[in-house]
Structure formats: structure tokens, C-alpha cells
Amino acid sequence: MYQLNLxxxxxxxxxxxxxxxxxxxIKNGFKNFADPLSADxxxxxxxxxxxxxxxxxxEGQQWDMQTGPFDDFSQLGEKNWTLLVQAVDHWHPMAAxxxxxxxxxxxxxxxxxxxxxxxxxxxxxxxxxxxxxFIIQGEGRRHWRVGxxxxxxxxxxxxxxxxxxxPFNACIDVITEPGDILYIPPGCPxxxxxxxxxxxxxxxxxxPAQKDLLTGLADYLIDHDVTGxxxxxxxxxxxxxxxxxxxTDLQKVRQLMQELVEDDSMLPNWxxxxxxxxxxxxxxxxxxxxxxxxEIAEYIEEGSVLSRTGGLRCCYFQxxxxxxIALFINGDQITLPPDELxxxxxxxxxTELASEHNLHFCQSVERTMLLTNLINQGYWYFSE
Amino acid sequence: MYQLNLxxxxxxxxxxxxxxxxxxxIKNGFKNFADPLSADxxxxxxxxxxxxxxxxxxEGQQWDMQTGPFDDFSQLGEKNWTLLVQAVDHWHPMAAxxxxxxxxxxxxxxxxxxxxxxxxxxxxxxxxxxxxxFIIQGEGRRHWRVGxxxxxxxxxxxxxxxxxxxPFNACIDVITEPGDILYIPPGCPxxxxxxxxxxxxxxxxxxPAQKDLLTGLADYLIDHDVTGxxxxxxxxxxxxxxxxxxxTDLQKVRQLMQELVEDDSMLPNWxxxxxxxxxxxxxxxxxxxxxxxxEIAEYIEEGSVLSRTGGLRCCYFQxxxxxxIALFINGDQITLPPDELxxxxxxxxxTELASEHNLHFCQSVERTMLLTNLINQGYWYFSE
Ligand SMILES: O=C(O)CCC(=O)C(=O)O
Ligand SMILES: O=C(O)CCC(=O)C(=O)O
Ligand SMILES: [Co+2]
Ligand SMILES: [Co+2]
Numbered sequence: 202m203y204q205l206n207l208x209x210x211x212x213x214x215x216x217x218x219x220x221x222x223x224x225x226x227i228k229n230g231f232k233n234f235a236d237p238l239s240a241d242x243x244x245x246x247x248x249x250x251x252x253x254x255x256x257x258x259x260e261g262q263q264w265d266m267q268t269g270p271f272d273d274f275s276q277l278g279e280k281n282w283t284l285l286v287q288a289v290d291h292w293h294p295m296a297a298x299x300x301x302x303x304x305x306x307x308x309x310x311x312x313x314x315x316x317x318x319x320x321x322x323x324x325x326x327x328x329x330x331x332x333x334x335f336i337i338q339g340e341g342r343r344h345w346r347v348g349x350x351x352x353x354x355x356x357x358x359x360x361x362x363x364x365x366x367x368p369f370n371a372c373i374d375v376i377t378e379p380g381d382i383l384y385i386p387p388g389c390p391x392x393x394x395x396x397x398x399x400x401x402x403x404x405x406x407x408x409p410a411q412k413d414l415l416t417g418l419a420d421y422l423i424d425h426d427v428t429g430x431x432x433x434x435x436x437x438x439x440x441x442x443x444x445x446x447x448x449t450d451l452q453k454v455r456q457l458m459q460e461l462v463e464d465d466s467m468l469p470n471w472x473x474x475x476x477x478x479x480x481x482x483x484x485x486x487x488x489x490x491x492x493x494x495x496e497i498a499e500y501i502e503e504g505s506v507l508s509r510t511g512g513l514r515c516c517y518f519q520x521x522x523x524x525x526i527a528l529f530i531n532g533d534q535i536t537l538p539p540d541e542l543x544x545x546x547x548x549x550x551x552t553e554l555a556s557e558h559n560l561h562f563c564q565s566v567e568r569t570m571l572l573t574n575l576i577n578q579g580y581w582y583f584s585e
Numbered sequence: 586m587y588q589l590n591l592x593x594x595x596x597x598x599x600x601x602x603x604x605x606x607x608x609x610x611i612k613n614g615f616k617n618f619a620d621p622l623s624a625d626x627x628x629x630x631x632x633x634x635x636x637x638x639x640x641x642x643x644e645g646q647q648w649d650m651q652t653g654p655f656d657d658f659s660q661l662g663e664k665n666w667t668l669l670v671q672a673v674d675h676w677h678p679m680a681a682x683x684x685x686x687x688x689x690x691x692x693x694x695x696x697x698x699x700x701x702x703x704x705x706x707x708x709x710x711x712x713x714x715x716x717x718x719f720i721i722q723g724e725g726r727r728h729w730r731v732g733x734x735x736x737x738x739x740x741x742x743x744x745x746x747x748x749x750x751x752p753f754n755a756c757i758d759v760i761t762e763p764g765d766i767l768y769i770p771p772g773c774p775x776x777x778x779x780x781x782x783x784x785x786x787x788x789x790x791x792x793p794a795q796k797d798l799l800t801g802l803a804d805y806l807i808d809h810d811v812t813g814x815x816x817x818x819x820x821x822x823x824x825x826x827x828x829x830x831x832x833t834d835l836q837k838v839r840q841l842m843q844e845l846v847e848d849d850s851m852l853p854n855w856x857x858x859x860x861x862x863x864x865x866x867x868x869x870x871x872x873x874x875x876x877x878x879x880e881i882a883e884y885i886e887e888g889s890v891l892s893r894t895g896g897l898r899c900c901y902f903q904x905x906x907x908x909x910i911a912l913f914i915n916g917d918q919i920t921l922p923p924d925e926l927x928x929x930x931x932x933x934x935x936t937e938l939a940s941e942h943n944l945h946f947c948q949s950v951e952r953t954m955l956l957t958n959l960i961n962q963g964y965w966y967f968s969e
Contacts, residue, residue, distance in 0.1 A: 212823045221819040305823040309830060331815060387815070411813025411845045412806045414838060419803045422796045429795025431715060431771070435605040439596045439689040444933020446693060446857060446902040446913075454798060454856055455846060461795045462842035472838055473830055518830040529830075549828020 203231050205302035205382075212305045215384075220306075221333065224347040224389050226373050227382040231302075234380030236339040236400055237295035240318045243400070246286050246293070247271045251482045257325045257363065258282035264326065264359040283323040283395070288481035290314040291512035294584075296402070301552060303335055303404050308549060309476040309516045312405040319343065319395035326365045327392035329354075333406040334385050338377035341399025346371040350388040366390050409476065417475030421467065429461060469518040473529035477514035483531070485510060485579035494573045498563050504556040506585035509548075513580055517545035530580060535571070544568055548575070553584070587615050589686035589766075596689045599768075604690075605717065608731040608773050610757050611766040615686075618764030620723040620784055621679035624702045627784070630670050630677070631655045635866045641709045641747065642666035648710065648743040667707040667779070672865035674698040675896035678968075680786070685936060687719055687788050692933060693860040693900050696789040703727065703779035710749045711776035713738075717790040718769050722761035725783025730755040734772040750774050793860065801859030805851065813845060853902040857913035861898035867915070869894060869963035878957045882947050888940035890969035893932075897964055901929035914964060919955070928952055932959070937968070 207215060207227060219225045247254040247269045254269030259281050271284070290297035290313055300314055312332065319341075329350075336345070348369040355367040369390040376396065377383065385391050387408070393401065409417070422429070432453060440447075462468075509515070519526045519542060526537040526545050537545055547558055562572045575581050591599060591611060603609045631638040631653045638653030643665050655668070674681035674697055684698055696716065703725075713734075720729070732753040739751040753774040760780065761767065769775050771792070777785065793801070806813070816837060824831075846852075893899070903910045903926060910921040910929050921929055931942055946956040959965050 216821050216823060220821060221817060304827045306821070307824045307827050307829065307831070307834070309834075310818070387817075408815040408817065409838075410815045411841050412803075412811060414842055415799065415803050415806060415845060418842070419796075419799050422799060427796060431792040431794045433605055433771075433792065434694070437600055437604060437690070439600060440691045442930055442934050443688045443691050444899055444901055444930060445691065446853060446860075446900050447691070448904075450691070450693075451852055451856060451902075454793075455852060457795050458798055458802070458846035459843065461799060462839060462846055468835055468839060469830060472835060476830075516828055516830050518835075520832075546826055546828060550826050 203234075203299055203302050206230055206232055216305070219384055219386075221386050223349070224373050224386060224391075225384040226375055226377075227384065229380050230382030231337065231380040234337075234339065236379075237299060238289075238293055238316070238400075240340075240398065240400060242293070243284065243286055243289075243316055243318050244271070244274060246289060247284055249292075252292060253287040253481060254285065256282055256284050257323075259322070259324075259326070262359075264363055264365075266360050266362045278320075280320050281322040283317050283319040283325060285315060285317045285325070287315050288313040288512055289316045291479075291481055291510075292484050294508065294511055297511040297552070299337060299402050300404050306406065307516070308514065310406050310408070312407040313481060313512060315403040315405060317401045317403070319393075319399050319401070321395055321397055323399075324392060324394045326359070326363065327367075327369060327390055328365050329388055329390045330385070330405075331387050332408055333387055335404040336377075336383045336385065336393070337402040337404070338379055338381045338383075339400030339402055340379055342396045343377050343393045343399050343401065344396060345373065345375055345377050345383055345393045346391065347373040347383060347385055348390045350386075351390065354390060407476070413475070414472075418462070418467075418471050421471035421474060427467075430457060432457065469520070469527055470534060473516055473518055473527055474532050474534055477516055477529040478532035479512060479514060481512065483510055483512055486582065487579040488577060488582075491577040492573055494566070494569045497573045497576060498569055500583055501556070501559040501563055505559070505583045506556060507554040507559055507576075507581050508584035509552045509581055510579060515549040517549050519545070530575070537571075541568075544571070554581075587618075587683055587686050590614055590616055600689070603768055603770075605770050607733070608757050608770060608775075609768040610759055610761075611768065613764050614766030615721065615764040618721075618723065620763075621683060622673070622677055622700070622784075624724075624782065624784060626677070627668065627670055627673075627700055627702050628655070628658060630673060631668055633676075636676060637671040637865060638669065640666055640668050642707070643710065646743075648747055648749075650744050650746045662704075664704050665706040667701050667703040667709060669699060669701045669709070671699050672697040672896055673700045675863075675865055675894075676868050678892065678895055681895040681936070683721060683786050684788050690790070691900075692898065694790050694792070696791040697865060697896060699787040699789060701785045701787070703777075703783050703785070705779055705781055707783075708776060708778045710743065710747065711751075711753060711774055712749050713772055713774045714769070714789075715771050716792055717771055719788040720761075720767045720769065720777070721786040721788070722763055722765045722767075723784030723786055724763055726780045727761050727777045727783050727785065728780060729757065729759055729761050729767055729777040730775065731757040731767060731769055732774045734770075735774065738774060791860070797859070798856075802846070802851075802855050805855035805858060811851075814841060816841065853904070853911055854918060857900055857902055857911055858916050858918055861900055861913040862916035863896060863898060865896065867894055867896055870966065871963040872961060872966075875961040876957055878950070878953045881957045881960060882953055884967055885940070885943040885947055889943070889967045890940060891938040891943055891960075891965050892968035893936045893965055894963060899933040901933050903929070914959070921955075925952075928955070938965075 250270045256267045258265045357365040517528045528535040562568045634654045640651045642649045741749040899914050901912045912919040946952045
């Protein structure tokens with residue numbers, strides 16, 4: 202388990218003063234840091250065509266970018282390149298644990314763990330992202346510079362598939378060592394150049410844009426066959442110009458849209474489905490044959506430990522203590538009765554469930570059935 | 586030209602007292618009615634695979650429904666079936682003129698002209714529609730019954746592809762004769778049974794539902810690469826339950842959605858594009874070779890008449906006299922300067938432009954170019 206060490210800061214201090222506002226170096230954020238994986242293991246993941254990876258290199262002034270899978274790293278030389286692998290938490294349970302110390306931010310805001318291996322001189326160049334990120338320095342050292350958002354920065358495109366920014370003023374300029382953590386808010390330019398072979402772990406966040414949200418609601422309406430109200434105009438006056446779209450008609454259109462987005466009975470449902478949909482492939486291992494509920498109960502009573510598949514997105518929403526609970530797992534919604542909050546919390550708040558927790562699922566047939574279904578879909582598995 | 590005869594009613598009376606409220610029989614609405622097409626011509630259209638058609642029949646108690654194209658009508662017998670052809674205004678300029686008398690309702694609310702041919706006993710059965718319709722009786726006579734909306738009516742499905750309703754109380758019960766018009770608001774049950782071979786013309790309306798509107802906005806955002814604002818939470822507090830979706834977060838999501846649908850700079854644009862998109866194939870004849878602007882100007886100066894392709898959807902929006910005009914043609918938006926309102930009106934308010942109107946398009950290079958482009962896309966054509 203990794204334990205976050207904020208030194209004199211509390212989590213509240215961090216949230217109040219830095220989160221989404223100012224970059225922060227958390228020196229020695231993980232004490233005695235041990236890498237959860239090796240550069241070789243990362244190269245192994247980059248060979249898998251289900252896993253998104255890319256190599257960014259810069260020879261002379263010439264930037265290049267290739268996308269994986271990669272079979273052969275021998276042509277790359279020993280300098281000036283970086284291998285980046287996306288969603289490593291989906292494939293590597295130990296690496297996935299690096300996300301847990303940051304779970305004072307809710308699940309739905311967390312995206313994935315990207316891992317990079319850089320040779321000396323390697324880096325993706327100065328750039329900015331639209332999302333918050335914690336970058337953890339693993340083995341090796343890297344020279345990181347981070348600046349504040351600056352509208353005068355220019356977008357550069359040194360290669361058709363690379364977006365960079367013009368040189369920026371740094372408010373953090375540091376050589377990161379194993380266990381150091383950088384927090385970088387959206388829009389802050391940053392640039393990391395490796396001093397030696399080095400691993401970096403990026404815990405990235407999600408922040409849906411208006412377009413994503415609207416598309417999420419549209420998908421919900423289609424999936425649930427919700428047509429909604431139709432335009433009506435019982436007070437229409439004869440048109441002066443039949444080709445004109447009148448403002449009064451546009452106001453009615455807006456009104457219909459407003460009613461739709463303000464519908465409190467749909468909002469948590471479409472948002473929960475949207476925000477728990479995985480962006481990257483999951484490593485789901487559906488048990489074959491499926492378990493029966495009796496077998497599941499037996500394993501639990503024997504003290505087995507349950508693990509959630511890496512990257513599986515789980516959230517719940519309950520409007521009030523008397524309302525049903527909407528449980529969202531991997532984009533699907535499951536409705537639980539009002540008094541099953543403990544069930545929702547066990548599934549959503551923990552990535553690993555110790556044996557003493559699991560007895561909860563044996564206390565009713567419904568709970569055992571729910572867990573059995575989740576295990577038979579490969580969402581949870583017995584890890585001990 | 587067809588001239589609507591509302592007897593003692595004015596158009597305003599009709600709108601105030603009937604439109605979207607109460608069914609109305611307009612006896613002899615078209616005086617001395619002459620059918621714009623014959624049953625044989627309709628059968629010809631139903632042979633075309635670009636044209637949507639269906640045949641509904643009822644033998645004994647057995648309803649059946651087939652979709653076209655239809656090559657052979659010889660097996661159908663002489664009774665108890667109806668051929669219905671959609672969007673006849675797209676293919677038959679004379680039939681399209683039947684829509685014009687109803688253009689006191691703006692273009693964007695009008696859908697298409699459906700034409701049916703029914704043999705004695707023929708009809709689609711008692712049903713209700715979600716849209717307003719004017720049904721014009723052509724040749725022959727039909728027994729029409731129309732009722733008020735009634736939540737106690739049951740949905741029936743006498744055939745997998747037919748939706749009917751249970752027997753209803755009629756507020757109109759009439760034998761329609763050539764030139765009679767029925768106005769039927771959305772949700773009013775209706776049933777027409779032919780007494781003899783008979784043609785009916787349905788001028789149908791469009792009323793977008795909330796889902797259509799939302800999908801229209803989503804399409805606009807995608808087409809115009811509008812991402813919009815991202816979710817931000819600089820005031821976040823540490824999560825008590827990381828799996829919970831908090832109400833404060835949902836409020837922020839709703840706020841982002843509200844800002845999007847209330848954006849007055851986008852609303853007319855996405856709505857105009859959505860509502861002018863054709864639902865059925867258009868009969869576009871792109872001239873080959875294309876006309877030059879000089880040739881167009883010549884034809885106009887010689888006094889040619891311009892016709893708009895049947896079913897082409899044209900609207901415009903101008904926020905105020907100093908604002909640009911958004912002209913929408915077949916889902917595409919064209920921006921005109923503020924003083925070109927006359928141009929937008931000529932294109933959108935008329936389905937046919939007499940020679941004296943057309944000189945307008947020769948008065949500036951921009952107008953001639955605009956018209957040339959529209960003609961070269963097959964949207965307008967010289968009809969005389
Ligand atoms: O590890 C790297 O080289 C890039 C890290 C980065 O820029 C990020 O996670 O935003
Ligand atoms: O012409 C017909 O048989 C059906 C007409 C009708 O129901 C309609 O236009 O809504
Ligand atoms: Co970055
Ligand atoms: Co109908």
C-alpha cells in the first residue's frame with residue numbers, strides 16, 4: 202500500500218489552496234518509494250495491442266511520435282525517447298494501487314494511471330493538459346518545470362501528432378527523485394526531461410466537457426427510448442413570413458431543452474452511466490464456468506479476499522435515505538433498495554474487500570445474487 | 586393554385602379555436618377540387634424504391650401491412666386495401682401545391698404530403714398520430730370519424746407493424762366528398778373507411794420532441810467541434826465516500842448543461858439546421874454542366890420562372906435588423922449580411938418565384954452567386 206505524505210499540509214489544505222488552482226511539488230510524497238513495475242514490464246505491456254501506448258522521441262530538433270503496439274525497442278538507441286503507456290491500472294494490479302492514495306477525490310473524477318519510461322533527454326516536450334494530474338517520480342531522476350496558465354503561450358505543433366506550447370516561465374523547477382510527486386492543475390504548462398533512465402506515474406483525472414455531458418444525455422434518451430415532450434403551439438398566430446423562424450418559437454424550443462436538462466429524475470442516471478463508462482479496454486476475466494451463488498457464499502465464509510478489476514468505474518447516488526440507490530458499474534445502472542447503502546459503499550468505496558467485509562454479502566439472498574452476477578461478469582474476482 | 590375556403594372562419598379564428606385543440610371539418614375547403622394526380626400516377630410513384638410507400642389491408646378481421654416498392658397491384662383485389670405514399674410533394678410538383686394554402690403555419694412546422702388511394706372498405710384503421718394533419722378528400726368519398734384525445738383509449742396492435750386504438754367516440758362523423766378538408770390535432774383518434782375508390786391528401790406537420798432537439802444540439806456540437814466548458818471543482822472538499830456522486834457535483838453538471846442550452850448564439854443555428862434537414866429523399870437534379878453566374882443572370886433577364894425543389898426545407902432567422910441573417914437550406918447554414926432580408930424572404934417565403942421577383946438576384950454579384958450555387962445544387966430550377 203502506498204501512503205501519501207503531504208508533510209505539513211492536510212488534505213483540506215491541499216484542496217483549498219492547490220487543487221485546480223496552483224501546481225505543487227510534494228517532495229518525498231511517497232517515502233521509501235518502491236516501483237510497482239519495472240521498465241521491462243512496461244515494455245511488455247506496450248507489446249499488447251489492447252493497450253494504448255506511444256513513443257515520443259526528439260533527435261536534434263526533430264520530434265517524432267509513434268503509436269504502439271511495439272515489438273522491438275532495439276532501434277531506439279539509449280537517449281532522447283519516452284515510452285508512454287495508458288491505463289496501466291487496468292492491467293497491473295500493483296500499479297493500480299498507486300491511485301488509491303488520491304482517493305480523497307471521488308472515483309468518478311479519476312481517470313487512469315499512465316506510466317512512462319524515459320531515457321536520458323527523453324520527454325514529451327513542453328505542453329499543457331485539460332485535466333489535473335499527479336505525476337509520481339519512480340526510479341531515476343527527471344528535470345521537471347511547471348508554470349502557471351498563461352494565455353500568451355503559443356500552441357506549437359512540431360509533429361502532426363504532437364501538441365506543444367512555446368517556452369514558459371516556471372514556478373516549479375525541480376529535479377524529481379523517487380517518491381516525489383508533482384500536482385499539476387489543468388492548463389498549467391509542464392515539461393519533464395529525464396536525467397537518466399526514469400519511470401513516471403501519472404494519476405490523471407476526468408472532467409467532462411459540455412459536449413460530453415450532452416452526448417451522455419442523448420445516449421441515455423436513445424437507450425431508454427425517451428422521446429420526451431413534443432413542441433406545441435396552440436397559441437400560434439398566422440405567420441407574416443412563412444420562412445422566418447420566430448423568436449417566440451425559439452423560446453419554446455429552449456424551454457423544452459431546459460425542462461430536459463433540469464429533470465432531476467434523469468440527471469443522476471445519465472450522469473452516472475456516462476461517467477462510469479470505461480475509456481480504455483478492461484482486463485475482464487469472466488469465470489468459466491460461472492459460479493453459483495452457493496459457491497460464492499462458500500468462498501466468502503472461508504475468508505477469501507475480493508478485488509475489483511483494475512480501472513472498473515463504480516459510483517452510486519442516493520437522493521435521500523428513503524430513496525432507492527442507483528449503483529453504476531461500468532456504465533450500467535443497478536437499482537438497490539434504500540437500506541442497501543452499505544452494499545453500494547462496499548462495492549464503490551473499496552478496490553479490495555477484506556474477508557471481514559465480505560460476510561455482508563452472505564446476509565441476504567439479494568446481496569449474494571448481486572455479488573455473484575458481478576463476479577460472473579469478471580468485475581470482481583477472488584484474489585486470495 | 587389551390588385556394589383555401591374557410592367559409593365564415595378567418596385564419597385567426599382557426600388558429601385560436603382549432604389549431605392544436607379541436608378537430609374541424611372544413612366542408613368544401615377547396616371549391617371545385619381537381620386532383621393533382623391520379624390513382625395510376627400514385628401507383629407509379631409506389632414502384633420507385635426511393636419513395637416510401639405501404640399497403641394496409643384488412644380481410645375479414647385480418648389486418649396486414651406491406652412496405653413498397655410495389656410492382657404489381659393485381660393480387661390485391663378490388664376492396665379493403667389502401668396504398669399510402671409518403672412525401673409525394675418531393676416528386677410531384679402539382680401535388681406539392683396542395684401544401685401552399687396551409688402556409689399560414691411556418692415552413693419549419695410543415696412536414697410532407699402523404700397521399701393515399703383506398704378501395705371500398707379500405708383504411709388504416711382507428712389510430713392516432715403525434716402530429717397535426719389536414720386530410721383533403723380527393724376523388725371518391727370516404728366515411729371519416731374523428732374523436733377528441735381520450736386517455737382511456739387502448740393501444741391495439743392487430744399486426745406487428747400497425748398501431749391502432751380501441752373504438753372511440755366521434756365528435757366528427759362525416760362522409761367526405763371531393764374538396765372537403767379535415768383538420769385533426771395531435772392525439773385525436775381518427776378512422777377513415779372508403780366508400781368507393783378514393784384519394785386522400787394528408788398535409789402533415791412536424792413537431793420535434795425533446796429527444797430530437799437534444800440530438801440536434803449534439804450533432805451541431807460535433808459538426809462544429811464545440812467542446813464547451815469542462816467540469817471544474819476548485820472548491821472541492823475531501824470525499825467521505827469516494828464512490829458517492831454528490832449532489833453538489835450534480836448541480837454543477839446541471840449548471841453546465843443549462844449554460845449550453847441557454848446559449849443564444851448557438852440556439853438558432855442548431856435549430857435551423859436540425860429543422861431544415863429533409864426526412865425523405867429529395868428529387869434533386871443537379872444541372873450538368875453547372876450554370877455560370879452569367880447564364881443565370883441571362884435567364885432571369887429573359888423572364889424565366891424559378892421553382893424550389895419539392896420538399897426542400899428553407900428557413901431563416903434574423904435576431905434584429907443589424908444582425909446577420911442565418912439562412913438554412915436543407916440542413917446547411919448560409920450567413921447573409923443584415924440588409925439581405927429580402928433575399929432570405931424570396932428564397933424561403935415562396936415555392937415559386939415569378940420573373941419580376943427574380944430581377945432581385947441580378948442586382949448584386951453576391952446575390953447572383955448565391956442563386957447560382959443554389960441552382961447548381963439542384964435546389965431551385967427554371968420551370969418556365
Ligand atoms: O511522463 C511523461 O513524460 C508525461 C507526463 C505528463 O505530461 C502528464 O502526465 O501530464
Ligand atoms: O389516408 C389515410 O388512409 C390515412 C390518413 C391519416 O390517418 C393521416 O394522414 O393521419
Ligand atoms: Co502532461
Ligand atoms: Co392518421
